[in-house]
Amino acid sequence: xxxxxxxxxxxxxxxxxxxxxxxxxxxxxxxxxxxxxxxxxxxxxxxxxxxxxxxxxxxxxxxxxxxxxxxxxxx
Numbered sequence: 001x002x003x004x005x006x007x008x009x010x011x012x013x014x015x016x017x018x019x020x021x022x023x024x025x026x027x028x029x030x031x032x033x034x035x036x037x038x039x040x041x042x043x044x045x046x047x048x049x050x051x052x053x054x055x056x057x058x059x060x061x062x063x064x065x066x067x068x069x070x071x072x073x074x075x
Contacts, residue, residue, distance in 0.1 A: 009044040013051040019058060023049060027059045 032042040052058040
């Protein structure tokens with residue numbers, strides 16, 4: 001995501017494939033310094049991920065990640 005005002009901060013919570021790029025293999029939201037996003041974009045990403053978790057599209061914890069196999073497990 002670019003860091004300029006406009007439509008680029010709109011992140012859809014239903015787009016699970018795109019949101020998977022913003023969370024790590026343990027189901028946590030990646031930090032801003034790793035994603036190289038500005039504060040507004042990071043806030044939009046976090047709101048979308050949290051909304052997708054609330055609806056049930058993304059897992060909350062490592063146990064949910066293991067059960068849903070949303071990411072390949074290490075080791």
